[in-house]
Amino acid sequence: MLLENGRYTIQGLSVEEIAKQFGTPLYVYDASKIITQIKTLRSAFTGVDLRIKYAAKALTNVNILRVMKQQGIGVDVVSVNEARLAMHAGFTSADIMFTPSCVDFEEIKEAVDLGFAINLDSLPALEKFGQTYGHSKPCAIRINPGVMAGGNYKISTGHIHSKFGISIQQLPQILEVVNKYNIHINGLHVHTGSEVVDVDVFLKVADILFQTALHFKALDFIDFGGGFKVAYKEGDKITDIAALGKAISNALQNFSKTYGKPLQAWIEPGKFLVSEAGVLLVKSTVVKETPNLTFIGVNSGLNHLIRPMMYDAYHDVSNVSNQLAATKQYNVVGYICETDTLAAERDLPEVREGDILAIHNAGAYGYSMASNYNARFKPAEVLVEDGKARLIRKQESLEDLLRGQIL
Known part of the structure; x- marks a missing residue:
């Protein structure tokens, strides 16, 4: 994902437009980055x-x-x-x-x-x-x-x-x-x-x-x-x-x-x-001010990206929708009924309700470790290849949660 002229892109495609087209939460993968990494190994x-x-x-x-x-x-x-x-x-x-x-x-x-x-x-x-x-x-x-x-x-x-x-x-x-x-x-x-x-x-x-x-x-x-x-x-x-x-x-x-x-x-x-080929796109659902912190609640959480809570892993976060605004400090948190911090004490361009945030380095151990905790659906996945974005996995539905259950 690149920042070009104030907007984030993947192979020239607007990340914000990808989010609008396929909805959020959404995993997006860049095939060209994977290929570059393979070539790097071969040349070494x-x-x-x-x-x-x-x-x-x-x-x-x-x-x-x-x-x-x-x-x-x-x-x-x-x-x-x-x-x-x-x-x-x-x-x-x-x-x-x-x-x-x-x-x-x-x-x-x-x-x-x-x-x-x-x-x-x-x-x-x-x-x-x-x-x-x-x-x-x-x-x-x-x-x-x-x-x-x-x-x-x-x-x-x-x-x-x-x-x-x-x-x-x-x-x-x-x-x-x-x-x-x-x-x-x-x-x-x-x-x-x-x-x-x-x-x-x-x-x-x-x-x-x-x-x-x-x-x-x-x-x-x-x-x-x-x-x-x-x-x-x-x-x-x-x-x-x-x-x-x-x-x-x-x-x-x-x-x-x-x-x-x-x-x-x-x-x-x-x-x-x-890892670097993938981003998790989420939507800001609430800006929650407290006397000590400002929380950004998003429509995702540890059920989609467990690495921050499981490994204390650091994932950079970008405000795709408001990149040129003045920065403020936020804690980005999920919608799961657990302590569910995706990113703590991050200086981000002002985040408004409805803004699209991109969580970086989400290609590895993101979707593959995702769960249905809190009966939440796993997100859709999109692959950007040869300058085109296509859906490679649909977001789950209630039927997916019920599949295999016996009444």
């Missing part, structure tokens, strides 16, 4: 066989998945249902990496039957996989490197207290199970968390993977995960993708010589691809 990782696997949990609308498919990248899923959505969007089983956590083994068997690449993150799952398939089916192993990294504790996944992955300290047990059943391990995987800024953290984790890889003689790839930091406000420190790509590419090239064959480099960006 050079000299290696790079495989990008979009972390679908960030945003699973099949139209977004089709944009990914058209760009020739794969997809990383954490459930069979995510995989089925990806296949509906045109991905084949060969494009899909299945990385579950704490699922019933029956779901893993279903994923094997569907032909997905399998990535296991627990010793019990690895044991059952060996008992069931022996050497007949390959799988990767998700390693927990014991490294604390990421934006905050809730989105850090590689530390010793995380449920994710098999601890690197349990490597002897991993090797025991693998040798017992002669399991074909074709990849090693790690994901240390979200919003990792320091390139040295990625290199530290890569070195752990490389040392582990020496114990497995039939690897095809090393999966470095994702978690690349994007900007949420002006001045934010972000992951230097050019530096990261160069460092990881060089490290993998050097290790491949030691290993004896070139290994593919896999990465799994989710938020990096879609």
